[in-house]
Amino acid sequence: MLTRIDHIGIACFDLDRTVEFYRATYGFEVFHSEVNEEQGVREAMLKINDTSDGGASYLQLLEPTREDSTVAKWLAKNGEGVHHIAFGTADVDADAAAIKDKGVRVLYEEPRRGSMGSRITFLHPKDCHGVLTELVTSAPVESPEH
Numbered sequence: 001m002l003t004r005i006d007h008i009g010i011a012c013f014d015l016d017r018t019v020e021f022y023r024a025t026y027g028f029e030v031f032h033s034e035v036n037e038e039q040g041v042r043e044a045m046l047k048i049n050d051t052s053d054g055g056a057s058y059l060q061l062l063e064p065t066r067e068d069s070t071v072a073k074w075l076a077k078n079g080e081g082v083h084h085i086a087f088g089t090a091d092v093d094a095d096a097a098a099i100k101d102k103g104v105r106v107l108y109e110e111p112r113r114g115s116m117g118s119r120i121t122f123l124h125p126k127d128c129h130g131v132l133t134e135l136v137t138s139a140p141v142e143s144p145e146h
């Protein structure tokens with residue numbers, strides 16, 4: 001079951017300058033940043049709020065790391081802007097399978113690694129009224145050491 005907006009993915013040419021815009025304009029701070037080479041992105045997650053399902057909602061700012069990455073291709077065509085929306089679920093495998101059964105193309109056979117150790121997959125934008133849609137299951141919260 002999809003229980004939150006996990007994040008909105010925003011493509012930008014210059015991650016540091018875009019992070020600074022969100023900090024100076026809204027006061028949002030970087031919660032986490034990483035490079036995901038498989039996806040071809042350098043990214044910053046700005047946490048907006050916790051959600052009632054135990055997760056949170058973020059903005060995901062994305063800068064391409066290589067010319068052949070999906071985000072580089074998209075930026076070249078569209079310029080900067082909203083690239084995708086991501087819904088959070090406790091079980092990305094089950095939700096992706098159920099959505100595939102409804103005739104929507106799921107882009108990965110198996111979920112791949114996303115931000116902060118999450119597991120992610122994508123639905124084809126042409127099957128989702130023009131919206132590239134990601135499904136996310138967050139990494140389990142590690143229990144504190146005793």
Ligand code: CMX
Pocket residue numbers: 009036039041060062070071073074077083084107114115120122124125126130131132134
């Ligand atoms: N939102 C809406 N439509 C999109 C889109 C997007 N982000 N990206 C592509 N499209 C549309 C294009 O406009 C194009 O439509 P037209 O044929 O009408 O012009 C069509 O989809 C095909 O686009 P394309 O430019 O030829 O791109 P590809 O088919 O090569 O790739 C996609 C599209 C969705 C398969 C690819 O972007 C993909 O695999 N995305 C998933 C991975 C990803 O986006 N990773 C980066 C984020 C990582 C993260 O969130 O952690």
Ligand code: CO
Pocket residue numbers: 007009060084086134
């Ligand atoms: Co994303």
